[in-house]
Amino acid sequence: MKQGYFHRVHKETPTRLWINNPSDSDMEKALAAGAVNCTTNPSYCSKLLQSEPAYIKAVIRDTVRAHPNLSTDALAIEVIKTVSKRILDRFYPLYQSSKGKEGYVTIQDDPRKDYNAEHTVKIHLEFAKLGKNFMAKIPVIAGGCEAIEELVARNIPVCATEIFSIAQALEICERYQRASKKSGNHPSFYVTHITGIFDQYFAEVVKNEKIPIDPTVLSQAGTIIARKEYQILKERKLPGTLLGGGARNLSHFTEFVGGDFHITINWSTAEELIHKDPPVENRIDRPTPKEVVEELSAKLPGFRRAYEEDGMKLEEFADFGPVMLFKTMFLNGYIRLLDEIAETRLRKKGE
Numbered sequence: 391m392k393q394g395y396f397h398r399v400h401k402e403t404p405t406r407l408w409i410n411n412p413s414d415s416d417m418e419k420a421l422a423a424g425a426v427n428c429t430t431n432p433s434y435c436s437k438l439l440q441s442e443p444a445y446i447k448a449v450i451r452d453t454v455r456a457h458p459n460l461s462t463d464a465l466a467i468e469v470i471k472t473v474s475k476r477i478l479d480r481f482y483p484l485y486q487s488s489k490g491k492e493g494y495v496t497i498q499d500d501p502r503k504d505y506n507a508e509h510t511v512k513i514h515l516e517f518a519k520l521g522k523n524f525m526a527k528i529p530v531i532a533g534g535c536e537a538i539e540e541l542v543a544r545n546i547p548v549c550a551t552e553i554f555s556i557a558q559a560l561e562i563c564e565r566y567q568r569a570s571k572k573s574g575n576h577p578s579f580y581v582t583h584i585t586g587i588f589d590q591y592f593a594e595v596v597k598n599e600k601i602p603i604d605p606t607v608l609s610q611a612g613t614i615i616a617r618k619e620y621q622i623l624k625e626r627k628l629p630g631t632l633l634g635g636g637a638r639n640l641s642h643f644t645e646f647v648g649g650d651f652h653i654t655i656n657w658s659t660a661e662e663l664i665h666k667d668p669p670v671e672n673r674i675d676r677p678t679p680k681e682v683v684e685e686l687s688a689k690l691p692g693f694r695r696a697y698e699e700d701g702m703k704l705e706e707f708a709d710f711g712p713v714m715l716f717k718t719m720f721l722n723g724y725i726r727l728l729d730e731i732a733e734t735r736l737r738k739k740g741e
Contacts, residue, residue: 395667396424396660402670405647408633408654413441416657417480423664426484426492428477429527429549429635429654432501433723435469439730449473450734463500465731466724467513470497471520478521485523494578496527496549501720504529505708510537518546525549525578529717530558531708535565542569547578549633554588554712555696559619561704563628570629580652581630583619584716586638588612591712592690603689607682613645614678614686615696620649622699636716640666648672 396407408427409420411434420428438446446469453468460468477495485493497517503509510533514526526541528534529552538548542565550562559581570576589612596603620632634646634653640663643653651674687694692711695701707713 394423395664395670398670399647400424403648403672404650405674406652407643407660408652409660410635410654410656411437412477412657413438414445414476416441417477420657420660421480421484423660425660426488427494427496427525427652427654428481429496430474430477431498431527431551431723432720433726435466435473435730436723436726438473439726446473447730447734450731451738454731454734454738462728462731462735465735466500466727467516469727469731471517474517475520478523482521482523490522490578493523494525494547494549495521495523496525496551498527498551498720501717501724504717505531505533507533507536507540510534511540514541514546515544525580527551529708529713530562531713532704535562535704538562539565539569542566542577542579543573543575545573545575545577549580549582550630551582551584551635552713552716553581553583553619554615554710555702555707556615556619556622556699557696557702558707559583559622560628560699561707563623563630566629576629579630580633581619581623582633582635582654583612583616584636584712585612585616585634585642587636587716587719588615588696588712590636590638591715592693595690595692595711601689603685607685609641610678610682611686611690611693613641614683615693616646617674617676617678618697620646620651620674624650640668644668644671645673645676647674649674 399405406426407424408429409425410429412420435446449469449472453465474497481493481495499513518524525547527549528538530550538550541548553559566579592611632651637655637659643655646653
């Protein structure tokens with residue numbers, strides 16, 4: 391029997407598939423296809439309103455009835471716990487069989503509060519009670535970096551997310567090393583480069599500002615940063631596994647095949663790859679033409695800031711364009727959940 395695309399990738403390379411924001415059926419299909427871990431983000435519940443409206447609306451109704459005195463914000467956290475627990479339970483057998491190497495599920499908090507390190511630590515310690523295979527997902531901005539350092543010291547697995555620059559990747563690896571050295575703990579750690587959103591942001595910049603740049607050059611921007619991050623992590627033996635995220639096309643998976651590189655994608659993208667069944671080619675080590683980097687750096691100052699090791703300082707991470715774009719997406723999704731909870735409470739009062 392012919393093996394599926396991801397099974398072949400896993401057999402022939404160290405590259406691994408994660409599934410992002412899955413519905414129940416997507417989760418089952420992803421596990422069958424070889425997914426080793428799962429990511430969720432603050433938009434997850436709004437995605438469920440599209441993919442499984444009956445399920446998520448029932449969760450919201452039950453949560454509102456069970457906790458009549460909680461605020462809308464607190465109810466949102468309870469809903470997130472419930473929908474996340476479903477995934478944690480389904481991935482737990484994989485966590486057990488792999489002896490804690492696989493089967494993780496990431497949970498990310500309210501994006502309006504990710505600047506607050508104390509809050510971030512507190513809420514992720516609360517999430518950790520949901521299951522041994524929980525993984526904290528926290529953006530690499532000033533408050534998030536502080537929270538990640540504290541959680542690593544407490545031996546909580548971490549997915550450091552919203553990374554769009556070499557400076558962010560280096561900062562969080564240094565934080566992990568420092569926390570590990572002090573505490574003696576070395577929890578699972580993933581350094582997440584958001585390739586597709588990086589490309590999406592700069593495509594809009596080029597379009598709006600009418601910057602003359604070859605589309606084939608522009609399309610390489612996010613991948614170039616990710617490959618450089620990968621090379622630095624390997625050459626300097628820094629902690630963590632690079633995790634690709636925010637895929638917007640198939641190349642945001644296929645261009646990293648061959649490396650000790652994990653990629654999280656939506657099931658629709660995974661399904662397309664399974665259907666196309668491309669050859670398993672080692673592409674992670676493909677060299678980047680010097681002239682491509684030079685053109686991107688000359689025409690896009692933001693790319694240069696992301697590409698250079700000292701291109702940004704810690705306090706600048708949160709205001710970097712691609713970070714802001716990604717956070718806005720999360721805010722929109724999270725507010726949709728809050729709106730649904732508020733509407734459900736109003737309907738309940740009218741009963």
